[in-house]
Amino acid sequence: MSDKLKNAKIIFVVGGPGSGKGTQCEKVVAKYGYTHLSSGDLLRAEVASGSERGKQLSAIMQKGELVPLDTVLDMIKEAMIAKADVSKGYLIDGYPREVKQGEEFEKKIGAPSLLLYIDAKSETMVKRLMKRGETSGRADDNEETIKKRLDLYYKATEPVIAFYQGRGIVRKIDSEGSVDDVFSNVAKAIDSLK
Numbered sequence: 001m002s003d004k005l006k007n008a009k010i011i012f013v014v015g016g017p018g019s020g021k022g023t024q025c026e027k028v029v030a031k032y033g034y035t036h037l038s039s040g041d042l043l044r045a046e047v048a049s050g051s052e053r054g055k056q057l058s059a060i061m062q063k064g065e066l067v068p069l070d071t072v073l074d075m076i077k078e079a080m081i082a083k084a085d086v087s088k089g090y091l092i093d094g095y096p097r098e099v100k101q102g103e104e105f106e107k108k109i110g111a112p113s114l115l116l117y118i119d120a121k122s123e124t125m126v127k128r129l130m131k132r133g134e135t136s137g138r139a140d141d142n143e144e145t146i147k148k149r150l151d152l153y154y155k156a157t158e159p160v161i162a163f164y165q166g167r168g169i170v171r172k173i174d175s176e177g178s179v180d181d182v183f184s185n186v187a188k189a190i191d192s193l194k
């Protein structure tokens with residue numbers, strides 16, 4: 001089955017909560033026709049389905065903790081295979097969250113050719129998330145859970161960036177500016193792939 005993904009172009013999009021990963025991915029889809037898979041969105045879809053598994057996931061996400069690695073990875077892989085015949089490449093948004101997630105992804109799916117590191121200051125991220133929380137309906141967009149997500153990001157996810165820096169595939173994107181300014185740098189990073 002995973003043969004279908006053997007030559008897939010894979011871009012990891014990593015950054016703190018509220019750094020703007022989802023916003024930039026949408027723009028990449030519009031310009032490059034890549035397939036955008038947000039691991040958080042896949043998990044929220046499972047929660048919305050009302051399944052037993054969704055109920056367990058919901059409790060973990062509300063606490064700002066990480067759900068079991070295999071759960072997310074299986075969902076991503078399934079979604080990738082479903083698009084394999086039409087996809088020009090994949091943006092894997094919000095994954096890997098820890099080095100182990102990256103290692104398992106490579107074992108089961110393949111290696112990324114680029115890691116976009118969307119970087120904003122923690123104050124900026126908190127501000128954006130509190131604002132988003134006014135309308136997002138996301139159970140984790142509240143002050144207490146935001147703090148936990150940030151802590152976990154610095155502890156577990158930043159090492160992911162260092163890990164891939166060692167391979168020379170990281171492009172750091174300053175995400176403090178306007179959406180369009182940030183995107184012009186994202187586009188440069190993607191263009192450098194070809």
Ligand SMILES: Nc1nc2c(ncn2[C@@H]2O[C@H](COP(=O)(O)OP(=O)(O)OP(=O)(O)O)[C@@H](O)[C@H]2O)c(=O)[nH]1
Binds near residue numbers: 018
């Ligand atoms: N000023 C400014 N605001 C932005 C930018 N990118 C995103 N935002 C806002 O910040 C909030 C978070 O952006 P998202 O794209 O949802 O962030 P994310 O990284 O996907 O966040 P998580 O899903 O929580 O991981 C949204 O309300 C955006 O409108 C940016 O470049 N500049």
Ligand SMILES: Nc1ccn([C@@H]2O[C@H](COP(=O)(O)OP(=O)(O)O)[C@@H](O)[C@H]2O)c(=O)n1
Binds near residue numbers: 016
């Ligand atoms: N690879 C992933 C992605 C998300 N998640 C869970 O889903 C929640 C929301 O993920 P997200 O990517 O939409 O949002 P942020 O936490 O990055 O703001 C996280 O806080 C985790 O509980 C996970 O456990 N593993």
Ligand SMILES: [Mg+2]
Binds near residue numbers: 022
């Ligand atoms: Mg997002």
